[in-house]
Amino acid sequence: MKMISILTVTFASVAFGQGMWMPQQVPQLAEPLKERGLELDPQQFADLTGFPMGAVVSTGGCSAALVSPLGLIATNHHCVYGYLQFNSTPERDLIRNGFLAADRTGEIQASPDSRIYVTTGIEEVTDRITGRIGPRLNDLERAKLIEKRRKEMIAQCEKPRGLRCRVDSFFAGTQYLKTTQMEIRDVRLAYAPGAGIGNYGGETDNWMWPRHTGDFGFLRAYVGPDGQPADHSPDNVPYQPKHWLRIATGDLDPGDLVIVAGYPGVTFRYETAEETRMKIGYLFPTSIAYRKELIGILESESARGREVAIRNASRIRSLANYLKKYQGTLDAFEKGRLADVRADEERRMRSLVSNDGELLLKHEAVMNELQAIFDAEKETLQRDTAFSWLYTASPMLSQADFAYEMSRQRAKRDADRDERYQERNWPRLRGLIARTQRQIEPGTDRAGLAHFLRKAAVLPPDQRIEAVDAALAATGESEVEAQIDSLLERIYSGTRIADQAWREDRFDDSTREITALGDPLIELAAALRPLKDANERREKEWKGAFSRLRPEYMNALRAVRGGLLAPDANGTLRVTFGEVVGYAPRDGVMYTPFTTAGGILEKNTGEGEFDAPARALELVRDRRFGPYQDPDLGGLPVNFLTTVDITNGNSGSATLNGRGELAGLAFDGNYEAMGSDYVFDEKLQRAIHVDSRYMLWVMDAVDGADHLLREMGIEPQIP
């Protein structure tokens, strides 16, 4: 039984890797890391401007890594997908065919709002954010004060040109850190393989193993001639980083240590039992059901024609992706009895203080206050869920609300504006108007909005959306269906929200100007605003309370869980460690840690999601893998599995071997680990990576990206 016992040993020893560690925590993991084969000094990870952390960057939504002295950046294909889409025309389909600039002069701007962020500093600022808050402030005032301090600190930090700063809460508000990033504004596409490599397997293989996706692409960061971030310009020059990653030489084997550095988005591992119960009992099942319904509407509308189908496709893909994620998460919750696990932890918290009357009273007070907030949330949960789905179902309503709210926020001082509407975000907001345009399809929009207005119409009496009731009543019709039809007929025949240029013009309007236009969809959005405002105010109040309560809860949880803990992901730079290893998804089945190019031949149908380029298929058939072949596998490695702890936002993260060389890029998690944002399952949670050797082989043998290979120090070898 050798194969099984190898596996068991491996599983037992991965727990050290659990956690998306803050760089400054890594030195505390020195001992196990050395034992597991780390050849770098663990201290190095705490130095954000040194090697290797200085080479780890962010695109804003994805992680990425500098891989040459001339600002070449490797990330996932799905992270450059939007840029390929942006630069595609009917004559030049970059998504289908990929893109390869013949040389640097051929590199094209990724998109006007594409960015590269290079983290240059992290500073502890807890006391400046939550210190010296008077006990007489109520929770709303408390939340506003914290927000004010954050905004001031960010404004101060961003004074030097070309910087982007953020202040984030760690461990549920126990700690605040300020991150300073260089914001590179001229980002260009250097190379991406075609969809038959980069998106091989498509939705079918999404979250799945075995996987054969060449999910990689290359950007290049450009700066002004002075080396400072600058707007896109032909005068700009490649960014010359102090550090970049070298491509791994030599083999990657099962059991090898790997390190992933990147920007994980959000996890919920320190939530209360009640929050978990709410998700299991209402939020996830409802979200799953509503997603299915909306997908059904979009698909049925798409039958109207090719043009409609194209506009709805990316919405359907996004809804389906999260549908799969929520369903998988719910399955994992139920399988792992997560609610019971959390409830048990809370029992243990309580028993830890049960011998000390004062502590017990304090603990009970915290738990009772938290419970009171959740109870209040539940009182209007149906209404608030249906309410938020009006906007999800109707991108046009969202845009109307944005135009209206922008005008209101514009009237304020920038420091007083909601963070989202502050001037520093305006380029992104303007970009969003353009990007949303691709999804706007008035017929579909109306069908979606109608569906959720129907839901609003049957809400219980104590959870009505008054503005909806009023708008429906005002139609003069008596039946709900006729009311909805009449209301939407008036709105969609009158609104100009579907017009991108018109919407762009609204960006600078005052509220008076925008109201004077009398656009019926903006009027609906304005009528819905009081509830939106009230909900936002209530949430701010709860946030203030959480800023008092959650650190207490967190400390109690820390006592129960013990050991060194990594904070929940929050979009900041993290490092996670793990090893290359397969897993047993169920009794009798083992997933091997590597897939090979032979699997592409097995899967390839020659159409749709499984349509690899003819050249690639031919080379695989002839086994022309050159130096990229793995000596042990006897084939070309394509994707591999590891135990590193990642989540959304880690896409494109550099996967380093023990010597700090680039062994691949992380791009997905496996289906069995969808509960991992809530709880880490060491037996089943795996990250999926594309192997550097596959990247190089595709560049060398399939796409002939010779100049990029040479730039990374690799001499092309397959003629």
Place this chain on the structure above:
Amino acid sequence: MKMISILTVTFASVAFGQGMWMPQQVPQLAEPLKERGLELDPQQFADLTGFPMGAVVSTGGCSAALVSPLGLIATNHHCVYGYLQFNSTPERDLIRNGFLAADRTGEIQASPDSRIYVTTGIEEVTDRITGRIGPRLNDLERAKLIEKRRKEMIAQCEKPRGLRCRVDSFFAGTQYLKTTQMEIRDVRLAYAPGAGIGNYGGETDNWMWPRHTGDFGFLRAYVGPDGQPADHSPDNVPYQPKHWLRIATGDLDPGDLVIVAGYPGVTFRYETAEETRMKIGYLFPTSIAYRKELIGILESESARGREVAIRNASRIRSLANYLKKYQGTLDAFEKGRLADVRADEERRMRSLVSNDGELLLKHEAVMNELQAIFDAEKETLQRDTAFSWLYTASPMLSQADFAYEMSRQRAKRDADRDERYQERNWPRLRGLIARTQRQIEPGTDRAGLAHFLRKAAVLPPDQRIEAVDAALAATGESEVEAQIDSLLERIYSGTRIADQAWREDRFDDSTREITALGDPLIELAAALRPLKDANERREKEWKGAFSRLRPEYMNALRAVRGGLLAPDANGTLRVTFGEVVGYAPRDGVMYTPFTTAGGILEKNTGEGEFDAPARALELVRDRRFGPYQDPDLGGLPVNFLTTVDITNGNSGSATLNGRGELAGLAFDGNYEAMGSDYVFDEKLQRAIHVDSRYMLWVMDAVDGADHLLREMGIEPQIP
């Protein structure tokens, strides 16, 4: 990459096991068998009355093994399924609940026609069957002569009471062997687990891995007080064999040698390329399509009510089982390019003789004659396929045909009767009338027959079924649909074929008597008989030609394939060798060689096909596996995979370890190897076995079959 390389080594070395060897061939395999760990003397396998072959028996359709000195016999659950069904009543559902006799007196007759066959001798008789045949005989005469010799030899052999004999062709008629078997006629049910163990996974898991089926059950052979086979009687005593198998003590591990001895039914590994092409091009696709259509009809009829559904259930299951098998076989053919492989072999045959003019001419003559037969077959292939499906679709038509044909055959001397109708088979034929009754449902029967009459009505002009045309025309209707409706209305309102007692009375009727009854379905069967007779005559003629041609083809093929070859399966006793090993069904996935009881918890839904007994689930949850736990697996082994070469008929075969102990029972093949009746794929073909340790655990811990365990020398250990 240890796991992969272990696998590769293993795959490379299994080829020695390929083949369902005749017992007398085994001594020729002595060297590799010794190398692979056989502790028995290979010579032993040639001694049919010694150990272990003396313990290997047949139930007529399945293989089985003697496992105690008192005639206790282990076989598959699905091999005793019919007996459980036969003994079930609405009050006592043996299929659902299983059966356990408290002691020997509680054992019940399996069924009136249940048999156990013990092979006592195999004798080479080739010359007596095919020697001295004059060259002037035409092919029909030749076939008749061979048939006459076979029947005489069998009649002679069966003269001593209690014997059953058969004369079979090996290597496509190159060799004939006579097998003598003791026929035990009093067979009783000793024990079978409930469906939640014995049929766990049902249709869903059929042919699949990973598997968790406790596919075992126990019979007991009884003989007269004189030790000779006797009809069922309370005076009978347990059969006391000279040899029986001991239950394996100790571990079974990956890589271990296993031996399977049993009665494989039929394989087609020496077919011509043209026969393969006909199967790929017409026979299998048509069979798949027709099966789907008939299943659709049966399912839709079943919606009429529970009673109908019960009567149709076993037909649906059987159709679906072979549907899956044909589809899988066709997939395997296409994947393995079987037609190309066979065509290539025929090219090599030709090139082997291409330098010798005389041999070449002879070879061409053989190939041309074979081709001429296949061409003739193709001329009426559509008609003959539709014709045969009339009987498949209508069990009542089959029964009518049987009653009519029985009366015609009865008029002949027994020696002149078709083998199927000879007196020695009458008990089985009478039993068949009763067994078929469970499937007879006139409404469904009519719907099925109507469907295939419609097909007959649209056959091409040169392939009409005249009797069908005449019957339809005689209705006087002008439209086909009305004709079919009128014909079937008359038949089904008038026939008494659905009446079992009435059918049993017909068994002794003369043709005049049966014709005088004027049963409309028997009239249709009689009208169809001329075509059936003509087809049978034509097939006999081809058989005569094949008896000349196929040995020539076989010898040419032998020259091309080289080495020691095992003959195609033909229902006679065979031995196959292999080892315990998993396989890689596709890139990135490995099936481990063992499943464990933990997998039952994973699969169990508590209903339908995945509904293990509560007691079993509880014991698995508590990991109460006692001495049956595998030390390496750390769990209770349930099923395992090996490379042994088996097919239908091997079900229930004893799986021996290298010491000749019973390590399990073979019960299925895997989906990927469905082409194995045609070609053996050493990488993908696996047999699926139930592990003895699981059998013992179920008997000990779940069902409390303590007295049977003790009889096999096992002391129960789980309270």
